[in-house]
Amino acid sequence: MSKAYEELTITEDGRKLLKKAEQDQVETVWDRHQAQQPQCGYCDMGLSCRICAMGPCRVDPFGEGPQKGVCGADADIIVARNLCRMVAAGASSHSDHGRDLVEVLAGVAKGTAPGYTIRDEGKLRKVALEYGINPEGKDVLPLAGELAWAMMEDYGMRQEQITLLKRAPEKRRELWKKIGVTPRGIDRETSEMMHRTHMGVDNGWQSLLLQALRNALSDGWGGSMIATEVSDILFGIPTPRPTMVNAGVLKQDQVNIIVHGHNPVVSEMILKACESPEMLALAEAKGASGINLAGVCCTGNELLMRHGVPMAGNHLMTELILSTGAVDMMLVDYQCIMPSLGTVAACYHTKMISTSDKARFPGMEHREFHPDNARKLAEELVKEAIENFTRRGKVYIPVEPVPAIGGFSVETIVGALGGTPEPLIEAIKAGKIRGAVGIVGCNNPKIKHDHGHVTLTKRLIENDILVVDTGCVSVANAKAGFKVPEAIAMAGPGLKEVCGSLGIPPVLHLGSCVDNVRILVLASALADALDVDISDLPLAGAAPEWYSEKAVTIGVYFVASGVYTVLGPMPPITGSLNVVNLLTEGLNDVVGAAFAVEPDPENAALLIRRHIEGKRKALGLSSIKV
Numbered sequence: 001m002s003k004a005y006e007e008l009t010i011t012e013d014g015r016k017l018l019k020k021a022e023q024d025q026v027e028t029v030w031d032r033h034q035a036q037q038p039q040c041g042y043c044d045m046g047l048s049c050r051i052c053a054m055g056p057c058r059v060d061p062f063g064e065g066p067q068k069g070v071c072g073a074d075a076d077i078i079v080a081r082n083l084c085r086m087v088a089a090g091a092s093s094h095s096d097h098g099r100d101l102v103e104v105l106a107g108v109a110k111g112t113a114p115g116y117t118i119r120d121e122g123k124l125r126k127v128a129l130e131y132g133i134n135p136e137g138k139d140v141l142p143l144a145g146e147l148a149w150a151m152m153e154d155y156g157m158r159q160e161q162i163t164l165l166k167r168a169p170e171k172r173r174e175l176w177k178k179i180g181v182t183p184r185g186i187d188r189e190t191s192e193m194m195h196r197t198h199m200g201v202d203n204g205w206q207s208l209l210l211q212a213l214r215n216a217l218s219d220g221w222g223g224s225m226i227a228t229e230v231s232d233i234l235f236g237i238p239t240p241r242p243t244m245v246n247a248g249v250l251k252q253d254q255v256n257i258i259v260h261g262h263n264p265v266v267s268e269m270i271l272k273a274c275e276s277p278e279m280l281a282l283a284e285a286k287g288a289s290g291i292n293l294a295g296v297c298c299t300g301n302e303l304l305m306r307h308g309v310p311m312a313g314n315h316l317m318t319e320l321i322l323s324t325g326a327v328d329m330m331l332v333d334y335q336c337i338m339p340s341l342g343t344v345a346a347c348y349h350t351k352m353i354s355t356s357d358k359a360r361f362p363g364m365e366h367r368e369f370h371p372d373n374a375r376k377l378a379e380e381l382v383k384e385a386i387e388n389f390t391r392r393g394k395v396y397i398p399v400e401p402v403p404a405i406g407g408f409s410v411e412t413i414v415g416a417l418g419g420t421p422e423p424l425i426e427a428i429k430a431g432k433i434r435g436a437v438g439i440v441g442c443n444n445p446k447i448k449h450d451h452g453h454v455t456l457t458k459r460l461i462e463n464d465i466l467v468v469d470t471g472c473v474s475v476a477n478a479k480a481g482f483k484v485p486e487a488i489a490m491a492g493p494g495l496k497e498v499c500g501s502l503g504i505p506p507v508l509h510l511g512s513c514v515d516n517v518r519i520l521v522l523a524s525a526l527a528d529a530l531d532v533d534i535s536d537l538p539l540a541g542a543a544p545e546w547y548s549e550k551a552v553t554i555g556v557y558f559v560a561s562g563v564y565t566v567l568g569p570m571p572p573i574t575g576s577l578n579v580v581n582l583l584t585e586g587l588n589d590v591v592g593a594a595f596a597v598e599p600d601p602e603n604a605a606l607l608i609r610r611h612i613e614g615k616r617k618a619l620g621l622s623s624i625k626v
């Protein structure tokens with residue numbers, strides 16, 4: 001590793017653990033990123049294609065080499081197709097996660113998912129009503145079965161549009177209808193996206209990108225929304241609760257178990273097992289003072305939101321957390337799990353367990369979770385983690401943990417406002433809060449770890465812009481100290497006054513990456529209250545350090561829903577000026593919002609502030625020159 005640790009991450013635990021990893025000769029994501037330099041310029045610009053066996057092909061961006069693939073596809077077609085396939089992959093990931101939750105809901109109804117239950121009957125009844133099921137007088141389990149069945153229909157092709165689209169403002173739904181992007185079925189749109197991008201199908205770069213909007217909307221208002229709603233039904237609506245964050249949440253004298261991935265179906269059951277008196281007694285018998293369950297990435301966010309379980313780190317910290325030598329077991333489900341983790345763990349005593357039938361990893365023991373065996377398997381695994389505690393070598397826990405508050409669902413935000421979004425609207429109208437921004441997404445070794453998230457957040461709150469965050473951003477912001485009520489000291493005077501009177505931090509943790517849909521629901525509530533479209537509101541989205549295909553899909557459904565969105569890393573589209581222009585300008589005329597790309601978070605903050613002030617002015621609210 002030739003770069004100084006300070007150039008790689010802004011976090012103290014990250015820097016200290018990078019040093020430790022280097023001493024232990026552990027290869028990290030930063031080493032591999034460096035080894036990949038220079039990365040392929042054709043791929044970086046989206047100009048390479050390997051969709052069929054006549055290829056692989058590439059288009060020369062300087063006009064000297066080939067300008068068309070073997071089939072005749074030009075730069076516009078190749079770039080658009082590549083981006084569309086990223087959207088399809090992201091939509092399928094979130095939506096398949098949602099499908100797994102629907103299966104558990106169906107299992108609870110049938111009695112084949114022991115250990116799972118309906119934790120929020122009120123939400124079950126409310127969502128059932130939205131699906132056209134009259135919940136009155138119905139027992140919980142048959143109702144859960146009916147709802148699961150209705151949600152399964154959303155994945156298919158028997159409907160004209162997915163059900164929860166009704167939550168979007170009417171003006172937005174009319175617009176989607178007019179431009180032909182109303183999503184019909186969740187799987188249908190992904191399947192059609194893959195079909196259209198097969199060689200010899202859709203070769204209109206504009207029509208391809210329109211289908212990408214429809215596909216992303218099928219995720220945002222479909223698969224992801226179902227994932228969030230069913231998680232709330234099965235595991236409870238999140239409520240604000242205190243927690244701790246960073247590598248310091250690991251405990252020297254306790255059995256440390258880390259959950260990593262996205263789906264709460266596994267992690268919720270592990271939490272239950274960790275809390276059982278039998279396991280706690282066993283841990284004590286093995287010389288540990290307790291069992292410490294902590295999370296990384298989004299499955300950690302799911303547990304933090306509902307139980308206050310501490311978070312050890314975000315995406316780029318996942319290897320480094322293992323290099324503490326303090327992790328007795330890491331359990332993974334799916335998404336964002338680096339295939340390198342098994343190799344890192346092999347340098348220590350850590351047991352690595354993969355749990356999903358659809359996700360295997362080198363160097364991990366595969367122990368498959370299903371709704372019918374989850375409770376028993378969770379107990380077995382926690383027991384094995386306790387046994388492994390006795391095999392620990394030297395442990396290095398580099399920092400003290402930082403306090404944070406997580407667990408802000410739409411329900412709790414509206415609850416904190418007194419049951420209606422009206423006080424928030426009044427604060428926006430009065431200019432105390434200039435607007436709100438959803439900062440979402442990942443880490444990416446191309447950007448200094450957490451620098452994009454934390455700098456952007458800081459600039460926004462000090463300019464009276466409320467920040468809500470999800471996924472790996474929320475860990476970065478919690479580590480930076482933005483998520484305690486005292487953080488209002490870093491906010492501008494208006495935001496300080498509003499958050500101070502409500503007793504909430506200026507940066508609200510809204511959950512995991514599927515929970516970005518909570519931002520859509522909140523935006524819809526604000527738009528409805530003001531009788532405008534989402535695109536009229538002083539709102540924006542940002543993904544300062546995104547890396548995953550899921551993040552592309554989130555960005556596309558944000559924009560398609562009317563939310564101006566600023567990306568940090570450039571997506572692989574610069575090979576087509578037409579595609580770049582459509583995504584960064586042309587979409588304004590289509591959906592009333594577009595993307596911007598700005599890797600420097602200081603500049604991104606300026607872009608967002610200008611956008612917000614522009615929207616305020618258009619609404620007839622006070623605006624300032626930025």
Ligand code: SF4
Nearest residue numbers: 049052055057069071
């Ligand atoms: Fe080449 Fe066309 Fe095949 Fe792509 S689809 S690999 S551009 S021949």
Ligand code: MSK
Nearest residue numbers: 298336441442471472
């Ligand atoms: S885990 S998608 S790195 S937010 Fe959801 Fe983090 Fe991005 Fe994965």
